[in-house]
Amino acid sequence: xxxxxxxxxxxxxxxxxxxxxxxxxxxxxxxxxxxxxxxxxxxxxxxxxxxxxxxxxxxxxxxxxxxxxxxxxxxxxxxxxxxxxxxxxxxxxxxxxxxxxxxxxxxxxxxxxxxxxxxxxxxxxxxxxxxxxxxxxxxxxxxxxxxxxxxxxxxxxxxxxxxxxxxxxxxxxxxxxxxxxxxxxxxxxxxxxxxxxxxxxxxxxxxxxxxxxxxxxxxxxxxxxxxxxxxxxxxxxxxxxxxxxxxxxxxxxxxxxxxxxxxxxxxxxxxxxxxxxxxxxxxxxxxxxxxxxxxxxxxxxxxxxxxxxxxxxxxxxxxxxxxxxxxxxxxxxxx
Amino acid sequence: xxxxxxxxxxxxxxxxxxxxxxxxxxxxxxxxxxxxxxxxxxxxxxxxxxxxxxxxxxxxxxxxxxxxxxxxxxxxxxxxxxxxxxxxxxxxxxxxxxxxxxxxxxxxxxxxxxxxxxxxxxxxxxxxxxxxxxxxxxxxxxxxxxxxxxxxxxxxxxxxxxxxxxxxxxxxxxxxxxxxxxxxxxxxxxxxxxxxxxxxxxxxxxxxxxxxxxxxxxxxxxxxxxxxxxxxxxxxxxxxxxxxxxxxxxxxxxxxxxxxxxxxxxxxxxxxxxxxxxxxxxxxxxxxxxxxxxxxxxxxxxxxxxxxxxxxxxxxxxxxxxxxxxxxxxxxxxx
Numbered sequence: 001x002x003x004x005x006x007x008x009x010x011x012x013x014x015x016x017x018x019x020x021x022x023x024x025x026x027x028x029x030x031x032x033x034x035x036x037x038x039x040x041x042x043x044x045x046x047x048x049x050x051x052x053x054x055x056x057x058x059x060x061x062x063x064x065x066x067x068x069x070x071x072x073x074x075x076x077x078x079x080x081x082x083x084x085x086x087x088x089x090x091x092x093x094x095x096x097x098x099x100x101x102x103x104x105x106x107x108x109x110x111x112x113x114x115x116x117x118x119x120x121x122x123x124x125x126x127x128x129x130x131x132x133x134x135x136x137x138x139x140x141x142x143x144x145x146x147x148x149x150x151x152x153x154x155x156x157x158x159x160x161x162x163x164x165x166x167x168x169x170x171x172x173x174x175x176x177x178x179x180x181x182x183x184x185x186x187x188x189x190x191x192x193x194x195x196x197x198x199x200x201x202x203x204x205x206x207x208x209x210x211x212x213x214x215x216x217x218x219x220x221x222x223x224x225x226x227x228x229x230x231x232x233x234x235x236x237x238x239x240x241x242x243x244x245x246x247x248x249x250x251x252x253x254x255x256x257x258x259x260x261x262x263x264x265x266x267x268x269x270x271x272x273x274x275x276x277x278x279x280x281x282x283x284x285x286x287x288x289x290x291x292x293x294x295x296x297x298x299x300x301x302x303x304x305x306x307x308x309x310x311x312x313x314x315x316x317x318x319x320x321x322x323x324x325x326x327x328x329x330x331x332x333x334x335x
Numbered sequence: 336x337x338x339x340x341x342x343x344x345x346x347x348x349x350x351x352x353x354x355x356x357x358x359x360x361x362x363x364x365x366x367x368x369x370x371x372x373x374x375x376x377x378x379x380x381x382x383x384x385x386x387x388x389x390x391x392x393x394x395x396x397x398x399x400x401x402x403x404x405x406x407x408x409x410x411x412x413x414x415x416x417x418x419x420x421x422x423x424x425x426x427x428x429x430x431x432x433x434x435x436x437x438x439x440x441x442x443x444x445x446x447x448x449x450x451x452x453x454x455x456x457x458x459x460x461x462x463x464x465x466x467x468x469x470x471x472x473x474x475x476x477x478x479x480x481x482x483x484x485x486x487x488x489x490x491x492x493x494x495x496x497x498x499x500x501x502x503x504x505x506x507x508x509x510x511x512x513x514x515x516x517x518x519x520x521x522x523x524x525x526x527x528x529x530x531x532x533x534x535x536x537x538x539x540x541x542x543x544x545x546x547x548x549x550x551x552x553x554x555x556x557x558x559x560x561x562x563x564x565x566x567x568x569x570x571x572x573x574x575x576x577x578x579x580x581x582x583x584x585x586x587x588x589x590x591x592x593x594x595x596x597x598x599x600x601x602x603x604x605x606x607x608x609x610x611x612x613x614x615x616x617x618x619x620x621x622x623x624x625x626x627x628x629x630x631x632x633x634x635x636x637x638x639x640x641x642x643x644x645x646x647x648x649x650x651x652x653x654x655x656x657x658x659x660x661x662x663x664x665x666x667x668x669x670x
Contacts, residue, residue, distance in 0.1 A: 092645075
C-alpha cells in the first residue's frame with residue numbers, strides 16, 4: 001500500500017468478486033428497476049416494524065452476496081457495516097445471525113464508500129482474507145426518525161430527497177473482475193448550510209473537497225474516467241458540485257452521474273431532488289456500476305459517496321450540517 | 336501483519352506515544368481522580384447543550400494528545416472516532432475543527448477498542464503514518480437520549496450503570512513506550528437479555544466470547560497477563576464474566592479489572608453497578624492503564640472494551656440487547 005500525495009492510498013491486490021443489491025417497490029419502478037438482485041414488493045419485508053424491515057434488507061444483501069460465491073459466513077473475516085438509524089441498529093440486527101466479526105461504521109450516506117474503502121485496506125494489508133462491506137436505508141424508518149411521522153403526510157420541500165429503501169453488499173477479496181485501485185477518505189466539510197431539507201447543498205462541498213484532493217494527489221483529470229459517480233447529491237447538490245469543480249479547475253460535468261438521480265425518475269416518481277440514504281449509492285453501486293465494470297462496459301470510474309453528519313438534535317440546536325465524502329477508484333480487470 | 340488462529344491479528348510496528356483523558360467533576364472525585372489530564376469542573380464545559388459539551392470533551396482530548404507531541408492536526412493522517420449519540424454527533428462536531436480525514440466508527444461502549452484496533456491496522460499496513468483514536472460519552476446527553484429527562488429524577492435500578500462524562504484520545508504511530516501487539520475484533524453475542532437497565536449482563540457474554548477467542552488463538556492463559564481490563568461491565572457484568580470464563584477453562588478473576596468499577600467508588604458515589612459509556616474505558620485507558628505501561632509498572636495487559644448495540648427503539652420493539660467486545664494486547668516497551 002502506497003500513499004499518494006496528501007490523502008490518497010494506492011492499492012494493488014484488492015478485487016471484488018461478488019455483490020448484491022436489494023431494493024423496495026418504488027426503487028424497482030425506477031430507471032434501474034431490473035438491475036437489482038432482489039426486489040421486495042412489500043416494503044415491510046414481512047416484519048412488524050420498519051426498523052426490522054431495514055435490518056432484513058441488510059441480511060438479505062449479505063446472504064445473496066455470500067450465495068453467489070457459495071460461501072458460508074465463516075469464509076468472511078470481517079463485516080464492515082453501518083446505517084442511518086440511531087445506534088446503527090439495522091446493521092446490528094441484520095448482521096447478528098451471521099457471527100462474523102463486526103466493525104461498525106458511521107458515515108451517514110457515505111457509508112458504502114467508507115466500509116468498502118476500509119474493507120479494501122484490511123484485505124490489502126493481510127488483516128483479512130475476505131471482508132464484506134454492507135449498508136442500508138429504508139424510507140419509512142428514516143422518515144419517522146429524521147423528519148415526520150409517516151402518517152402526517154406533510155408537504156415536502158422541492159430541495160428534499162427521497163430516502164431509498166435499499167441495501168448493498170460487496171465482497172472484498174483478492175480475486176474478481178473489478179479492482180479497487182485507490183481510496184481517498186474525506187474530511188468534514190461544512191459551509192454552513194442549516195436547512196435539513198437540503199442535504200444536497202450540505203454534501204456537495206464535501207464531494208468537491210474529496211474529488212479535488214483525489215485529482216491533486218493523483219495528477220489526473222476528470223476526463224480520464226469513464227464516469228464519476230457521487231453518492232446521493234440529488235439535483236440541487238449535483239448542480240452545486242459541478243459548479244464547485246468547474247471553479248477548482250476540474251470540470252466534471254461531462255462524466256458526472258449521481259446515484260440519487262440514477263435511482264429514481266424525478267419526472268414520474270415524485271422524489272423531488274432525487275434519492276438519498278445509505279442504501280441509495282450502495283444499491284446503485286451493486287446493481288448498476290459494478291456489473292458494468294465486470295463486463296468491461298465501464299473501464300475506470302470514481303465512486304464518491306457523500307454523507308451529511310447531522311442529527312435531528314444537532315439541527316434543533318441550530319448547528320449547520322457537516323458533510324463528508326469518501327472515494328474509491330474502481331477499475332475493470334477485463335482489458 | 337499476521338493472522339493468528341481464527342480471529343486474532345499480530346502486529347509488529349505499532350506503538351503509542353501520546354494519549355489524553357478528559358473527565359467531568361464526578362469522575363474527578365473517583366479513585367482515579369488525579370490521573371486524568373483535564374478535569375472539567377463544570378460539566379457543561381461552557382456550552383449551551385449537553386451534546387455540545389460532549390463534543391467539546393472530544394475536541395479537548397484530541398487537542399491535548401496533539402499538544403503533548405507538539406503536533407499539528409496535519410501530522411495525523413486519519414482520526415477514527417465514534418460515540419453513543421444518535422448519528423455520532425459528538426464526534427462530528429468535536430472533530431470538525433481539525434480537518435483530519437474522519438473514519439466514523441460505531442461500537443457503542445466498545446468504541447475505544449474498535450478505533451484503537453483499526454488505527455493500529457492502518458499504521459501497521461502503511462495506510463497511515465499516524466492515526467488518532469477518540470471517543471467520548473457524557474452522563475447528561477446519554478441519560479436524556481437513552482433513558483429519561485434529567486429533570487425527572489427517577490429511581491435507578493441496582494443493576495444500572497452510570498454513564499461517564501469523559502473522553503479519551505490515543506495517538507497511534509511507530510514510536511512510543513507502549514506497543515500494540517495483538518488485536519481481536521469481536522462478534523455480536525446475544526444471549527437474550529432484554530433489560531436495558533442491566534447492560535453489564537448483556538455485554539458480559541460478548542467479553543467472554545472475545546477473550547475466549549483470544550486465548551484459543553494465542554494459546555496463552557489469563558495468568559500470563561498483568562491485568563485483563565474489560566470496558567464497562569460494572570459489578571453485575573464483571574461477576575458474570577468471571578463465571579463464564581471459569582466455565583470456559585480460562586479463569587480470569589485474579590487478574591480481572593473493569594474500567595467501570597475502577598472509575599467510580601461505588602460505596603460513596605451512588606453509581607449503582609459502576610460506570611459505563613464510551614468515555615469510561617477510554618478515560619481509564621488513557622488516564623490509568625497507558626501511563627502504567629509507559630512507566631513499566633505494567634508489562635503486558637489485555638484491554639477488552641464492551642458495547643451494547645441496542646437503541647431505545649430496538650428495546651421498545653422487544654428486541655434483546657446484542658453485545659460486542661473488541662480486544663487489544665498492550666505491552667510495555669520498557670524492559
